[in-house]
Amino acid sequence: MHIVVCIKQVPDSAQIRVHPVTNTIMRQGVPTIINPYDLFSLEEALRLRDKFGGEVTVLTMGPPMAADSLRKALTIGADRAVLLTDRFFAGSDTLATSFALAQAIRKIGEEFGAPDIVFAGKQTIDGDTAQVGPGVAKRLDLLQLTYVSAISGLDLEDKSITIERRSEGGVQILKTRLPCLVTMLEGSNVVRRGRIEDALRAARADVVAWNAKDAGIEDVTKCGLRGSPTVVKRVFAPPPRAEKAAQIDLAVHKTPNDMAEAMIEAMFAHSPSLEGDMTKLAAGF
Amino acid sequence: MSEQKPAAGGRASMKKELPEKFREYKHVWVFIEMERGVVHPVSFELLGEGRKLADKLGVELAGVVLGSGSEDVKHAARESFAYGADLVYLVEHPTLADYRNEPYSKALTDLVNAHKPEILLLGATTLSRDLAGSVATTLLTGLTADCTELNVDDDKSLAATRPTFGGSLLCTIYTLNYRPQMATVRPRVMRMPERIEGRAGRIVPFAPDLDEANIITKILRFLPDRESRKSNLAFADVVVAGGMGLQNAENFQLVRNLAATLGAEFGCSRPMVQKGWVSADRQIGQTGKTIRPKLYIAAGISGAIQHRVGVEGADLIVAINTDKNAPIFDFAHIGITTDAIRFLPALTEAFRQRLSPHSKDRLAG
Ligand SMILES: Cc1cc2nc3c(=O)[nH]c(=O)nc-3n(C[C@H](O)[C@H](O)[C@H](O)COP(=O)(O)OP(=O)(O)OC[C@H]3O[C@@H](n4cnc5c(N)ncnc54)[C@H](O)[C@@H]3O)c2cc1C
């Protein structure tokens, strides 16, 4: 069995800072991580491989430094890593991203065997759209299983897969055919620590690096800025409200009790119907 | 939106030149999401927003209802009219009884190609996110996820605003040369419009080209959630939340205590979930729940944009923070610059006394 897992290198969000004057994101020196949601998909892929045999290929599109994330995935246990990197990809929106990834997955299929399952993360923490997975599925004409909480059955003879998926108001149990694209729900498994052997192997392993041409992309107008129907026209800081919050005057209200009473007065003065509403609510109505 | 940067140089000067074939795309559509016969409230919120866009553009607002031929779809159509739709496209077929990606994305894509809307809005729910990505990719058009504001530009194109990575920024995104312009909006981000009983509209039936024999994915079972497991955060009238200013899991109890006294729901900022101090269904913000309470009390929360977009719809925002320059004071209505750990117990007690009803009030209910 061959499984491809799409992972993305993202800035470690906790450490991102915005320049106070220019309002631009300060990316320099920000550590990067594998998009946390992608790890649940990677883990699920590794489990299937361990159980059914075969190989796991991790794929990312990004700048050359994204190779670090691929190497990390190798230390966790992936068998092969492919980096898709080219200046033509710069500025891709989700449609252009899904085009490039789908082409690369086709090429991976030609070179290393057609995948039975493609995994993507539920969403990224930077783009945060949850669109790239479904986009890749559509472009490769794969059946699509998103928000999967468990893979409960896989039959390679029969080419069938049974999964549990989160839907509004409940869990759907679906059965469909391979090949398919799966995105895993967070918390659906516990990501392993890589073994020493994998770490040693990863240190020696080559990351396959492809540019657009290598990946078999002839029409670069479908990539990057030019291949993106959406355009970011404006980036701005949220406008402050006309006035800042009215502060409770601590020179007047000195004890916590005084402060609390002043605060409640201020709330009820701001929203006169609130006292009645809250009285009912507090009484359990 | 994965790799995008703001328009600069070449991109900013990119012309909006709608190709001929897209010029006939007209009207605003809202996908009316139904699961197990119940319309998701986000669809009505979107109709409210869609109404404003349609009026600005001088076009019609349509609801799109997909389902199997039962009373449910007719009910969904009537409700769509009550919330502002001028017409409803009704797509009925046995394969559409429960949501599955294959028949739903095919039916919606075919409907778009047949009737050509300029704007298509969907909820950012598990169902519609699964659907929207497939439909947009098939149509090769732009899709902007999780918008917090929708508007119509001078040249009548859709301006979709969403938070962007980096903690304190928003960006406005356009779909320049493709139609429809697609966007998703999370539940509770937009205000619920007024429901007008008996408001009427046209029903336009659409026969989808579907056949169960050609649909590969089968639903074996559906296990409904037990109601008790769900928090009612999104719909609560009063919400109390705590952030990292509370410093540890034990102090979060002060938030629960105040919420219990008020009969309110409690919530938290994202790092509290990441620390494992509060369960994920309590997270408020861009990647958590959006709330629209009458009163929101935030204790020890800095007010980052991802948090702000989840609470801005509150009628009254009250913030407790030790830092007088905390961003939360930029959008809160009432603030107090003090230690929440000391202040919350006093506030809880003061509320308890103030709200404890005299017996006659209690009877009056
Ligand atoms: C893609 C993405 C999505 C995100 N989604 C969300 C989301 O959905 N929801 C969300 O909340 N965040 C989200 N975040 C994180 C967000 O950017 C902030 O990091 C987070 O909201 C900060 O949480 P906080 O205010 O609790 O913590 P901090 O930023 O650490 O702020 C703590 C605050 O407490 C104050 N304080 C300290 N001690 C006290 C005290 N004793 N009494 C009172 N105040 C005190 C401090 O002055 C400070 O303002 C997201 C981030 C990214 C990148």
Ligand SMILES: Nc1ncnc2c1ncn2[C@@H]1O[C@H](COP(=O)(O)O)[C@@H](O)[C@H]1O
């Ligand atoms: N540049 C990329 N390279 C590889 N995979 C990606 C890339 N961007 C997105 N993905 C995959 O698509 C998923 C959803 O991304 P998004 O639509 O940005 O939320 C991610 O979790 C990844 O699995």
